[in-house]
Amino acid sequence: MQQSKDFIFCHPPAILNGHKPILDADVGYTHQFVCIPVGIFSMADSLEKSGFSVGILNLGERLYIKKDNEELKDIIKYYLEKYRPRIVGIDLHWWVHSAGAVETARLLKEINPNIITLLGGITSSYYAEEILRDFSDIDYILTGECDESIVSFTKYICNNEMDLNQISGLVYRDNGEIKTKKPVPPQNLDKLDITRYDLLLKPEEIYADRAIIPITRGCVHDCAYCGASNESFSKIMGRRPMCFIKPEVIVDLIEKNNSKNKKHIYIYGDIQDGDLPFTNEFFKLLHEKDIEGIHLVIEFFNPPNKDIIEKWLEIISVKKITLEATISPDSGNYLVRKQLRRDYTNDQLLNSVKYLYERNIPVSVYFMLGCPDDSDETISETLELSDDILTEYSKYFTYEDVSHEVIGYEFMQIPDLGSEVYSNPEKYNIIINYNSFMSLVENIKNATHWSQLIGFTTKYFNQAEFVRQYYKIKYSIYEMYYRHEIINEEIYNKKISDLNNDKLIYKKLVKNGSIKN
Numbered sequence: 001m002q003q004s005k006d007f008i009f010c011h012p013p014a015i016l017n018g019h020k021p022i023l024d025a026d027v028g029y030t031h032q033f034v035c036i037p038v039g040i041f042s043m044a045d046s047l048e049k050s051g052f053s054v055g056i057l058n059l060g061e062r063l064y065i066k067k068d069n070e071e072l073k074d075i076i077k078y079y080l081e082k083y084r085p086r087i088v089g090i091d092l093h094w095w096v097h098s099a100g101a102v103e104t105a106r107l108l109k110e111i112n113p114n115i116i117t118l119l120g121g122i123t124s125s126y127y128a129e130e131i132l133r134d135f136s137d138i139d140y141i142l143t144g145e146c147d148e149s150i151v152s153f154t155k156y157i158c159n160n161e162m163d164l165n166q167i168s169g170l171v172y173r174d175n176g177e178i179k180t181k182k183p184v185p186p187q188n189l190d191k192l193d194i195t196r197y198d199l200l201l202k203p204e205e206i207y208a209d210r211a212i213i214p215i216t217r218g219c220v221h222d223c224a225y226c227g228a229s230n231e232s233f234s235k236i237m238g239r240r241p242m243c244f245i246k247p248e249v250i251v252d253l254i255e256k257n258n259s260k261n262k263k264h265i266y267i268y269g270d271i272q273d274g275d276l277p278f279t280n281e282f283f284k285l286l287h288e289k290d291i292e293g294i295h296l297v298i299e300f301f302n303p304p305n306k307d308i309i310e311k312w313l314e315i316i317s318v319k320k321i322t323l324e325a326t327i328s329p330d331s332g333n334y335l336v337r338k339q340l341r342r343d344y345t346n347d348q349l350l351n352s353v354k355y356l357y358e359r360n361i362p363v364s365v366y367f368m369l370g371c372p373d374d375s376d377e378t379i380s381e382t383l384e385l386s387d388d389i390l391t392e393y394s395k396y397f398t399y400e401d402v403s404h405e406v407i408g409y410e411f412m413q414i415p416d417l418g419s420e421v422y423s424n425p426e427k428y429n430i431i432i433n434y435n436s437f438m439s440l441v442e443n444i445k446n447a448t449h450w451s452q453l454i455g456f457t458t459k460y461f462n463q464a465e466f467v468r469q470y471y472k473i474k475y476s477i478y479e480m481y482y483r484h485e486i487i488n489e490e491i492y493n494k495k496i497s498d499l500n501n502d503k504l505i506y507k508k509l510v511k512n513g514s515i516k517n
C-alpha cells in the first residue's frame with residue numbers, strides 16, 4: 001500500500017506535439033526543459049517540516065523517457081492513483097512550460113475533478129489574472145516567492161486553518177470575480193533547503209549529478225531583456241530590494257550537495273557583486289569546510305577583477321575542486337552591449353578571459369542573437385570577437401574542458417515577459433508578435449519548428465532574417481571550432497549535419513507556406 005500525499009509538486013513538460021520548437025539556451029535539459037525550479041525543493045521541505053506529506057514529480061522528465069505507447073495522461077493517471085494527492089502544484093516559472101502547465105492541469109481535472117490545482121513561478125505570477133480568467137482547470141495561483149505562502153495555502157486546503165485573504169500572493173476566484181493578494185517575499189532565507197532530492201517520486205535521470213545554487217533572490221543587475229532583473233523582479237515577484245543569500249548558507253549548500261553525490265555544482269549569480277565582507281566570508285568558509293572532489297561552474301556578470309581570480313586560484317590550489325566559468329557579454333559590439341546594460345569593452349573582456357585561460361580556468365562566453373540593435377554588422381563583429389576568444393581558448397583547452405559551448409551564441413526567441421524590452425517595445429524599436437498568455441500557449445502548441453516561435457521582430461530583422469542570421473552564426477562558430485582544432489572532424493561533421501537537417505525542415509515549411517520567407 002503506497003502512502004498518499006497531501007501535496008505533489010509537478011514540473012510540467014514544455015512540448016506536447018512531439019516536435020522541438022523551443023531553442024535551449026545551451027542549458028542542456030532537453031527539449032522538454034526538465035530542470036525543476038530549485039525553489040520547489042525548499043517549498044517541499046517546508047511543507048514536510050509543517051507536517052504535510054509531500055512529493056515532487058518531474059513530469060517533463062517522465063515524458064521525455066517514457067515508453068513508446070505511453071501518453072502524458074497515462075503518466076499522470078499512474079501517479080494520481082498511486083499517491084492520491086489533495087493538491088497538485090504545477091510550476092509555471094519559465095515561459096517554455098506555458099502550454100505544458102495548462103495541459104497538465106486540464107488532464108489532472110479530467111482524471112480527478114476534485115483535485116486542487118495550483119500554479120506558481122515567475123510566468124504565472126506575471127499572467128496570473130489572465131490565466132485564471134481563461135483557464136478554468138486552474139483553481140489558484142500563488143504569485144511571488146512562495147516559501148512561506150505555500151504552507152499557509154496547504155493549511156487552508158488540508159486543515160481548513162487559514163482564511164483565503166490571509167494568504168499573501170494568492171490569486172483566486174470569488175463569486176466569479178478574480179481576487180489578488182500582494183506577494184510578500186520571505187525575509188528569512190537561512191533555513192531553506194534546496195537539496196531535498198529525496199522528495200522526488202522518482203530519482204532524477206537527466207543530469208542527476210548536477211546541482212544548482214542561486215546566490216541571490218532577484219538580481220543586482222538590470223539587463224534590459226531580463227524578466228528577473230532588479231527592476232522586473234521587484235515588479236513581478238514583489239521583492240525590493242534584491243538580496244544575497246548568506247555566505248554560510250551558500251557554502252553549506254555546496255557541502256550538502258557534495259554529500260548527496262551532486263558533484264557538478266553551478267553557482268548562479270556573481271560572487272564579486274557582493275560587498276567585500278560577503279566575498280571574504282564566502283572564500284574563508286569555502287576554504288575551511290571539508291569540501292573536496294567537486295566541479296564548480298561559476299558565473300561572472302562583469303569581467304572579473306584580479307583579486308577575485310586570485311581568491312578562486314587559492315581555493316583550487318589547496319582543495320580537490322575544479323573550476324570553470326561563464327560570462328555573457330551578449331554582443332561583440334560595445335554599443336549593443338551597453339544598451340542592454342552591460343558596460344565593458346571588448347578589450348576588457350578579452351584580457352580577463354585570457355588571464356583566466358592562462359591560469360587554467362576555462363571560460364564559456366555567451367552571446368545573444370536578438371539584441372534589439374543587432375544588425376548584420378554587429379553580428380559580424382561578434383563573430384570576429386568569438387574568433388579571437390577561440391584563438392586563445394585553443395591554446396590551452398579542448399571542447400570537453402567546459403560543460404557547455406565554448407562560445408554559446410544563442411537566440412532569444414521570446415523576450416522575457418515583464419522585462420524592460422518587453423514592456424517598452426517602442427523604446428527598443430521592436431514589435432512583439434504575441435499579446436497574451438493564451439496566444440503564447442497556442443503558439444507553443446502549434447509550432448513544429450523554432451522559426452515559427454519567434455516572438456518579436458526588430459528594425460533590422462524580421463522572422464526570415466532572424467532565421468538566416470541564426471544559421472550564419474551556427475555555421476560560423478562550428479567552422480571556427482574546427483579551424484582552431486577545438487573539435488575534431490567527426491564532431492564537426494555531426495554538428496554540420498544536424499544543422500543541415502534542421503535547415504531542411506525550415507525549407508520544407510517555407511515551401512509548403514507554413515512560414516513566410
Ligand code: B12
Binds near residue numbers: 040092121217268
Ligand atoms: C539559475 C537560473 C536558471 C538555472 C536553473 C534554476 C533552477 N533550477 O531553479 C538554469 C541555468 C538551468 C536555467 C535555465 C533556464 N532559464 Co533560467 N534563470 C535562472 C535565474 C538566474 C535564477 C533563478 C533563481 O535564482 N531562482 C531562485 C529560486 C529559489 O526560486 P525559484 O526556483 O524560482 O522558486 C520560487 C518561485 O519562483 C516560486 N515557484 C517556483 N515554482 C513554483 C511552483 C509552485 C506550485 C508555486 C506555488 C511556486 C513556485 O516559489 C519559489 C520559492 O520562492 C533566473 C533569473 C533570476 N535572477 O531570477 C533565470 C530565469 C528564471 N531563467 C529564464 C529562462 C528563460 C530560462 C530557460 C527557459 C532558458 C532557455 N531557453 O534555455 C531555461 C529553462 C530550463 C529548464 N527548465 O529546463 C528566465 C525566465 C523568463 C520567463 N518568464 O520564462 C529568467 C527569469 C531570466 C533569464 N532570462 O535567464 N535558469
Ligand code: SF4
Binds near residue numbers: 221
Ligand atoms: S540576465 Fe542580467 S538581470 Fe537577468 S539574472 Fe542575469 S545578470 Fe541578472
